[in-house]
Amino acid sequence: MKIRSKLAWTYIILLIIGIITISAYSILTIRSYLLEEGAEQFERDALSLALAAGSFKDNAQFDDRIQRQAQLSRYEMAVYDNDGVRFLxxxxxxxxxxxxxxxSTLIDRLEQQEGRPIIINNENTEKLIAYVELTNSDNAAHYLRISQDKSQYYAAVASIRHIIYAGMFFSIGAVIIVSFLFARYMATPIQQLNEAALDIAQGNLDRQIDLNRNDEFGTLADSLNHMASTLRADNEKLKRLNEKQSQFFADITHEVRNPLHTISGSLEMLELPNLPAEKKKQYMVTARKQIKRVARLFEDIKTLQRYDFDENFINREIFNLKELVKEVEAAHQPMAEKKGLKLKLAKLSNCNVNADPNKIEQVLDNLVSNAIKYTPEGSVEVGFKKKEGLVEVYVEDTGPGIGEEHLDRLFDRFYRTDKARSRDKGGTGLGLSVVKGILNAHQSEIKVESEEGKGSRFFFQLPVVG
Structure with missing residues (x-):
């Protein structure tokens, strides 16, 4: 059975029970009220008839007057003498x-009543009966009995009962109609929500539910709309992530294939007979260089993987940034001199920071080595400046600069501004991605300022301690 039918029949049954209960209670209450009112009037009439009967003279017209009084009052009347014998x-x-x-017991009770009537109104009797003593009677009548069928008092109840029954059946009919309409009103949004939920479950995340209601159904509809919107956004993120992952694996395959081809070619050349020693040395150097390149590639991938999944990726400690920068500058000085570049160290003062020294050294190593690789002439400067509780660490070069169209994707994995030239320089395409991952783990951000033909400046900030 559908929920609409369940709701409708539940309301109908409950309301019909309520209507029948109220109607029955109303009829019984009215019936009891009319009988009580009738009994009070009956008692008053008994006194009036007793006074009238006692005032009649004891003559030939006595019987006629009693009968006429009974006809006028529409009561059943009986007259008893002083000994309690009925004679009329x-x-x-x-x-x-x-x-x-x-x-005799009734006579004794009447004498104790001193002229007040005794009303007999038993549930087992069909009549209402009154006995009254005629005090100071002018005739032979000493006791009077009047009675009347109770049905006389219930005549009005019959009419009222018909009215109540008519109203009850009308109410039940109205209840049935209203219940089905109300059940439809309640079930319709449930059906709409169910259809929408099924659509969302089947992947239709653009489905919108417009109920225009301020009740719980409206709240649920808003929640489903919000859920669909969230799922839609998550789905878009998953699509982008899948695209990046696919591109990532394609780039890894491409990056590994090139040095492997070079290594394979070098090994084939080394197998040639009568190969000059100078050529053998050249091919050995080439193969060793490409092996180092592959090793660097997988080391960078390992670093990025740790950043993605390892909560203990960084181990913070307090260290002197000045000493770290000097070590990085000293390590890259031979490479700069070999290329004819001037690697400068800015005027530095002692500066304690709370960070992972090994990871920060890796960041500076990547930034400085990149600056040296892509700067054909001029200089590279590394240093830091304190700014309001923070220290800004920078690497600045006089190289060709980076086009504005590349800046947004510069730190994406395997992204290169010039793919051919970058591979020629032995880069893995992951250096800046590693830098970004390490600094993100430090709640910092790598930034770049660059203009084509005017060099580049990479910088980030760390909190100063003390």
Whole structure:
């Protein structure tokens, strides 16, 4: 059974039970009220009839007057003498099953009432009965009995019952209609949400739910829309990540294939007979150089992998940045001199920082070696400047500069501004990516300022300690 039907029948059954209960209670309450009101009126009428009957003279017209009074009041009447013997009734058939004599206990009770009537209103009897003593009677009548069927009092209840029943059936009909409409109103958004959820599950992340409701369904619709939007964004990220991963593996394959081809070619040349010693040495140097290049490539990949997955990628400690910069400058001075470049060290002062010295040394090593590789003439300067609790470390060169179109992707893995020339210089294409990963792990950022023909400046910041 669908939820719409379940909701509808649940409301219908509950409301019908409520309507029937209220209607039955109303009928019983009205019935009881009318009987109580009738009993009070019956008691008053009994007193009035007793006063009238006691005032009649004891003559030939006495019977006629009692009968006329019974006709006018529409009560059944019986008159008893001083000994409790009935001597007059109207109508006669109403007293066929009634004893002709009053019980002594009833007479005693009437005498104790001192003129007030005794009302007999038992649930097992169909009549309302009153006995009253006629005090100071002018005739032979000493006790009066009046009675009336209770159905007389329930006549109004019958009419009211019909009205209540009509209203009840009308209400039930209205309840059925309203329940189905309400169930439809409640079930429709559920169906829409279900259809939308199925669409989203099947990959339709552009699905939007427009319920225009301020209740829980509207909140759920907004949540599903937000979920779809989040999934859509995540899906786009996964697509981009997959594209980068595919490109990454393609680049690795390409980067490894070239030096392997060179190594293979060198080994083939070394197998040639009668190869001059000078040529053998040249091919050995070439093969060794390409092997180092492959080793560097995988070392960089290992570093990047640790940055991606290792929470303990960096081990911070406090060290003097000045000493580290001097060590990097000294290590690269021979390479700079060999190329005819001037590797300058800025005026430095002692500066303690909290970072991983090995990783920061690797960053500077990559930046300085890149600057030397891509600067054909001029100079390379390395140094740092303190700025408001931070120290800015920089590497600046007088090389050809970098075009603006390359700056956004400069730190992407395997991205090169000039692929052919970069490979000729033995680069892996991962140096700047490694720099970015290390500095990101330090909650820092590598930045570059460059203009074609005017050199480049790479810099980053670290917090100063003390």
């Amino acid at each position: 009734t109207f109508p006669q058939y109403a007293f066929e099953d009634v004893s002709r004599y009053l019980e």
